[in-house]
Amino acid sequence: xxxxxxxxxxxxxxESCCGAGQCALAAPEVFTQSEEDGLVVLLDPNPPAELxxxxxxxxxxxxxxxVTVR
Amino acid sequence: xxxxxxxxxEPAGPSGLSEVPLRRTCPFDPPPGLAELRAAEPxxxxxxxxxxxxxxxxxxxxxxxxxxADPRWSSSLDGGLSPEQPLHVTQPExxxxxxxxxxxxxxxxxxxxxxxxxxxxxxxxPRIEQIVAERLDAMERLPRPVDLVAxxxxxxxxxxxxxxxxxxxxxxxxxxxxxxxxxxxxxxxEQIDAAVAGxxxxxxxxxxxxxxxxxxxxxGELIREGALTDGELVQISMLLLVAGHExxxxxLGLGTLLLLHHPDQLALVREGAPGAxxxxxxxxxxxxxxxxxxAKEDLTLGGQEIKAGEFGLAxxxxxxxxxxxxxxxxxxxxxxxxxxxxALGFGPHQCLGQNLARLELEIALQALLxxxxxLRAAVPLEEVPVRENAAIHGVxxxxxxx
Ligand code: HEM
Ligand code: SF4
Numbered sequence: 120x121x122x123x124x125x126x127x128x129x130x131x132x133x134e135s136c137c138g139a140g141q142c143a144l145a146a147p148e149v150f151t152q153s154e155e156d157g158l159v160v161l162l163d164p165n166p167p168a169e170l171x172x173x174x175x176x177x178x179x180x181x182x183x184x185x186v187t188v189r
Numbered sequence: 190x191x192x193x194x195x196x197x198x199e200p201a202g203p204s205g206l207s208e209v210p211l212r213r214t215c216p217f218d219p220p221p222g223l224a225e226l227r228a229a230e231p232x233x234x235x236x237x238x239x240x241x242x243x244x245x246x247x248x249x250x251x252x253x254x255x256x257x258a259d260p261r262w263s264s265s266l267d268g269g270l271s272p273e274q275p276l277h278v279t280q281p282e283x284x285x286x287x288x289x290x291x292x293x294x295x296x297x298x299x300x301x302x303x304x305x306x307x308x309x310x311x312x313x314x315p316r317i318e319q320i321v322a323e324r325l326d327a328m329e330r331l332p333r334p335v336d337l338v339a340x341x342x343x344x345x346x347x348x349x350x351x352x353x354x355x356x357x358x359x360x361x362x363x364x365x366x367x368x369x370x371x372x373x374x375x376x377x378x379e380q381i382d383a384a385v386a387g388x389x390x391x392x393x394x395x396x397x398x399x400x401x402x403x404x405x406x407x408x409g410e411l412i413r414e415g416a417l418t419d420g421e422l423v424q425i426s427m428l429l430l431v432a433g434h435e436x437x438x439x440x441l442g443l444g445t446l447l448l449l450h451h452p453d454q455l456a457l458v459r460e461g462a463p464g465a466x467x468x469x470x471x472x473x474x475x476x477x478x479x480x481x482x483x484a485k486e487d488l489t490l491g492g493q494e495i496k497a498g499e500f501g502l503a504x505x506x507x508x509x510x511x512x513x514x515x516x517x518x519x520x521x522x523x524x525x526x527x528x529x530x531x532a533l534g535f536g537p538h539q540c541l542g543q544n545l546a547r548l549e550l551e552i553a554l555q556a557l558l559x560x561x562x563x564l565r566a567a568v569p570l571e572e573v574p575v576r577e578n579a580a581i582h583g584v585x586x587x588x589x590x591x
Contacts, residue, residue, distance in 0.1 A: 135537075137295075137298055137302070137536075137537045137538075137539065138298070138299070138302025138303075138305070138306065138541075139533075139539045139540070139541075139543060140305075140306055140307045140543070140544050141539075143306070143307045143308075144307060144527075144544075145527070147307075151308070152302070152303075152306035152307060152308065153303070153306075154303065154306070154308070154309075155303060156299060156302060156303050157299075157301075157302025157303035157304070157305065157306045157309075158299075158302060176526075176527070176529075179529050180527070180529045182257075182258065182534070182535045182536050182537070182539035183258065183536065183537055183539075184258065
């Protein structure tokens with residue numbers, strides 16, 4: 120689409136994560152929740168273009184702003 | 190019928206500019222006046238009509254999210270809903286983490302998150318489906334009209350919590366009866382106190398039994414993990430019960446009523462529209478003007494200087510109908526992509542049980558509408574008894590026929 124969609128780098132912060140699971144709901148291909156502690160686990164830091172909308176949704180829906188997309 | 194908002198009575202004139210508008214004139218919509226405030230003064234000084242507390246009322250999506258995500262706003266508050274108990278700072282019981290701040294809040298929350306993940310909740314699906322099917326069977330055997338609230342909306346979530354906690358079958362009737370009193374708006378304070386004490390005793394007995402023989406349900410697992418005292422386990426179980434019962438019950442009752450007024454949307458939910466639960470949560474915002482916070486230090490929000498010790502109140506309903514959140518926010522559209530709604534809160538306290546809530550709503554509404562394709566209200570909208578001034582919006586009863 121545009122330059123925004125060229126490549127993204129996703130990072131997560133397990134310190135601030137509260138395990139709400141909004142990210143896993145928005146983009147299950149990219150985020151999951153650990154079976155051990157329920158906190159975010161990043162499956163794919165460089166998701167393909169078709170998932171960019173979903174990871175941006177995860178970024179905006181995360182209640183603790185623990186997902187960053189650059 | 191087109192999917193327009195139901196024709197609701199015209200808003201009554203603003204009852205004194207300085208009060209928080211609390212009363213919904215339509216059970217589905219935020220109280221009149223909040224939309225105007227959101228546009229003109231999204232953070233503004235107001236007084237609570239219930240207890241006379243002065244506070245900052247926050248109504249825009251952006252500012253509500255900022256406030257709820259900001260650790261300088263404390264959750265350790267109580268009262269605010271009656272003149273006898275004005276809003277005040279409190280020291281919560283060990284385990285009652287909804288009223289705690291970092292770092293105590295995080296300690297408890299982190300012990301629980303693994304038990305509430307999307308994956309883990311999905312494993313409860315067959316049991317929830319079975320509970321729902323059994324309630325529908327029971328409804329079918331009753332003479333019509335049937336009260337959907339008493340026979341379906343209330344028992345389903347309380348049975349699901351029994352399942353989650355690992356309550357033995359033989360104890361569930363007693364547990365449900367006590368839970369029912371706690372969420373009953375017409376119960377007296379004495380009745381509620383007695384029910385709470387009864388439940389706490391019941392839970393203490395259950396926890397003692399699980400210490401002997403821990404099973405794979407939540408309490409058993411928390412006991413095996415070994416970090417919580419019995420007192421904490423009682424408080425956590427009570428919190429899960431209170432937070433997960435009345436909320437889900439009211440979503441089922443009010444959500445069904447809303448869908449009955451939007452037959453096209455009802456058809457989509459029956460067919461399994463995947464985003465229906467979140468759109469119903471957004472549209473109804475059943476938890477609204479009870480989201481109190483207290484400033485722990487001086488801060489600014491939306492250009493206003495807030496002093497340490499002042500209180501704030503987030504209107505989740507106003508935020509969820511903010512045009513900045515989604516297109517046409519006053520239209521119910523179960524097919525819209527999931528919005529960043531705040532019906533489940535925002536920040537570190539965002540609903541722990543949200544993935545269970547989504548699952549329960551999806552399973553229960555779909556099964557209800559499939560079992561009774563001709564479902565309709567037995568009385569007109571105006572005659573459905575609405576929970577006035579309740580902390581959680583909903584209906585007392587909903588007589589239905591099919
Ligand atoms: C179906 C509708 C539900 C709604 C609308 C709802 C709404 C909310 C909201 C708005 C909060 C935030 C409170 C705050 O920030 O002060 C919250 C927190 C919470 N909810 Fe829910 N909830 C629902 C269902 C459930 C269920 C099914 C459970 C569990 C079985 C549950 C357990 C909790 C707990 C434990 C908290 C406290 C979390 C914390 O403080 O970290 N909720 N809920
Ligand atoms: S949405 Fe945010 S808080 Fe929730 S699990 Fe994902 S990263 Fe953690």
